[in-house]
Amino acid sequence: MHFPRVRLVAAASALLLGASVLAGCGVTRGDTSRDMLMIIPNSPGGGYDQTGREAVSVMVDDDITGGDFTVDNVIGAGGSSAMTSLMGKAGDENTMMTVGLGVVGSLYSFGSDYRLTDASPLAQLISEPEGVLVPGDSPYESIDDLVQAWKDDPSSIAVGGGSSPGGPDHLFPMQLAQTVGIDPNDVNYVSYDGGGPLTSALLGKKIAVGFSGLAEFEGQIEDGDLRVLAVSGEERQPQEFLTDVPTLQESDIDLVFLNWRGVLAPPGISDERRQELTDFLQAMHDTPEWEAALEKYGWTDDFKTGDDFEQFLEEQDTRVTDTLQGLGLL
Numbered sequence: 001m002h003f004p005r006v007r008l009v010a011a012a013s014a015l016l017l018g019a020s021v022l023a024g025c026g027v028t029r030g031d032t033s034r035d036m037l038m039i040i041p042n043s044p045g046g047g048y049d050q051t052g053r054e055a056v057s058v059m060v061d062d063d064i065t066g067g068d069f070t071v072d073n074v075i076g077a078g079g080s081s082a083m084t085s086l087m088g089k090a091g092d093e094n095t096m097m098t099v100g101l102g103v104v105g106s107l108y109s110f111g112s113d114y115r116l117t118d119a120s121p122l123a124q125l126i127s128e129p130e131g132v133l134v135p136g137d138s139p140y141e142s143i144d145d146l147v148q149a150w151k152d153d154p155s156s157i158a159v160g161g162g163s164s165p166g167g168p169d170h171l172f173p174m175q176l177a178q179t180v181g182i183d184p185n186d187v188n189y190v191s192y193d194g195g196g197p198l199t200s201a202l203l204g205k206k207i208a209v210g211f212s213g214l215a216e217f218e219g220q221i222e223d224g225d226l227r228v229l230a231v232s233g234e235e236r237q238p239q240e241f242l243t244d245v246p247t248l249q250e251s252d253i254d255l256v257f258l259n260w261r262g263v264l265a266p267p268g269i270s271d272e273r274r275q276e277l278t279d280f281l282q283a284m285h286d287t288p289e290w291e292a293a294l295e296k297y298g299w300t301d302d303f304k305t306g307d308d309f310e311q312f313l314e315e316q317d318t319r320v321t322d323t324l325q326g327l328g329l330l
Contacts, residue, residue: 035067039097041082043075046162046194047213051125051261052098054293058284065280078106078164078193083114090268096122096277100261104313104320105166108330116264116313120274123281124262124309126299129233130172131245133210133217135202136224143230143251146209147180154186160207162198164191165329166320168259169198172211172232174323176248179255184327202226213259214242215297232257237298260302260316262309278305 040052056069074082079102086097099116107114132143140146150157154177161169170191174184190207192198195216202210203225210226214237220226221241228245231237234256236247248255265277284290285303294301304312324330 035094036065036069037095038069038071039082039086039095040071040073041079041098041103042073042194043196044073045196045216047128047216047259048079048098048100048102048261049073050215050297051299054290054297055098055125055263055281055284058287058289058293059280061289062284062287064283075193077110078167078191079103080106080110080112080114083107083112083116083119086119086264086266087114089266092266093269093273093277095266097264098261099264100168101171101259101316101320102163102167102169104316105168105170105324106164108166108320108324109164115317117310117317119267120265120269121309121313122263122265122274122278122305123285124260124302124304124312125281125285126294127258127260127302128213128215128297128299129231129237130168130211130257130259131214131217131231131242132176132229133202133212133214133226134208134229135205136227138208138227140209140229143246143248143253146229147253150177151180151182154182155188157209158188158190158207159209159211160190160192160198160201161211162192162194165189165327166324168213168257169211171320171323172257173209174327175257176211176232176253176255179253199226215239215299233300238295239298242298258300262304262313281305 038052038056040049042048053071056071059065060069074085082097083103089095134140159173163169170189173187177184177187192201195212198210198212199220201207217226218241221228230248230251231245232248236243263281265274321330
């Protein structure tokens with residue numbers, strides 16, 4: 001059986017304008033038409049990218065949508081540029097976009113008037129814990145070592161994450177600080193636009209500690225260039241390179257922190273098409289290929305659609321605003 005190929009397109013975007021410049025393309029079934037577009041709100045290799053490309057791959061390989069896909073990385077402003085691009089496609093019934101907690105935060109951090117519920121919510125796909133990363137030769141051998149040094153002099157330890165204020169890599173260290181008795185306002189947080197820049201900052205010793213999802217750091221962790229002190233889920237991660245890493249709770253730190261990712265469509269599409277797109281994602285979710293992707297990346301299956309997903313998005317908006325207001329950032 002012949003399956004349509006995925007067309008991959010890299011894009012760079014102006015920080016707040018969301019204008020994309022297509023840098024390359026693949027080949028579809030003998031022509032240059034495209035049936036579906038998946039917008040990714042960060043660079044190739046990041047968490048949104050992994051989630052979006054895995055979902056597209058399953059939909060293409062199983063011929064779920066009956067057409068071709070283009071994957072378009074719209075980079076800039078922590079996901080706000082991608083959201084601007086999505087909102088500019090109002091009424092386009094052939095577009096989807098991966099989103100998550102980081103995009104929620106970036107919309108506030110970069111002064112956007114949009115919220116995720118202004119688009120057409122389709123489905124939440126996954127949730128995942130974050131990890132506490134240090135360089136391979138860091139003096140912090142355990143999460144207890146880090147917490148003790150951090151409590152002694154919070155502002156002297158530069159910590160970073162691959163998301164804007166209000167995103168998961170920012171919320172996690174703020175909540176961790178609060179849990180261990182540090183004023184979040186004393187945390188010296190440095191924001192990076194994705195896992196690539198965060199990796200460079202850690203390896204270049206520009207920061208002492210990084211907070212992020214861990215799937216995109218597998219190579220550096222296996223090579224020993226980076227170490228993971230703890231993960232933020234209820235249980236240890238199943239990936240082989242993380243099975244020895246304790247949870248925060250195992251170190252008597254009473255915190256569970258989860259990031260999540262889902263999919264939106266542009267505003268203004270018909271109810272019928274919105275349901276059809278949701279059904280595509282449901283069919284994708286129910287495949288053994290998607291189950292294998294969950295296991296590969298250590299993602300938790302957290303599928304929600306309809307009113308449940310819309311209510312969840314409203315709760316996540318409140319989660320971000322409460323934190324930012326507490327830090328005096330709103």
